Amino acid sequence: MTRLVRLEESVADGILTYAQDSYPREAILILRGRAEHDEILIDEVVIPPLATHGSGFSTFTPQMLPMDFRLMGVLHSHPSGALMPSIEDLNHIYGRIMMIVAYPFRSYSNIAAFDKEGSRIPVRIVPVSRHPDASVDRNGASANSRTL
Numbered sequence: 001m002t003r004l005v006r007l008e009e010s011v012a013d014g015i016l017t018y019a020q021d022s023y024p025r026e027a028i029l030i031l032r033g034r035a036e037h038d039e040i041l042i043d044e045v046v047i048p049p050l051a052t053h054g055s056g057f058s059t060f061t062p063q064m065l066p067m068d069f070r071l072m073g074v075l076h077s078h079p080s081g082a083l084m085p086s087i088e089d090l091n092h093i094y095g096r097i098m099m100i101v102a103y104p105f106r107s108y109s110n111i112a113a114f115d116k117e118g119s120r121i122p123v124r125i126v127p128v129s130r131h132p133d134a135s136v137d138r139n140g141a142s143a144n145s146r147t148l
């Protein structure tokens with residue numbers, strides 16, 4: 001049972017920027033970090049390999065990802081502005097949590113986290129704890145693509 005998601009500020013900024021850049025297409029990002037008791041810290045997001053812009057979250061295939069113990073879940077954007085998972089989204093939860101960023105992707109209040117039942121989990125924006133430059137890791141994403 002996850003009671004709190006701590007999201008590093010630079011990661012939150014990267015999520016908003018990436019969603020803005022992808023708009024009006026849907027953006028998908030892998031959430032990496034660690035779980036501690038009933039809290040999850042997200043300190044990195046990675047563009048998934050094979051994420052084809054515009055194809056949508058429901059066609060995303062996490063089975064193609066390498067084994068990743070730091071993978072906490074997947075985030076996708078809702079260009080519609082709906083800050084809640086669709087039924088389709090809830091059928092495709094991968095990892096411990098699902099996060100959604102909703103249009104207009106302008107503030108941290110546009111970012112929400114949900115558990116497997118679709119219940120909202122509070123998100124707290126926290127200062128960067130380790131990697132000062134962690135945000136959207138474009139190089140990491142291309143490295144993963146080569147692995148596949």
Ligand SMILES: [Zn+2]
Pocket residue numbers: 057076077078085086089
């Ligand atoms: Zn969705």
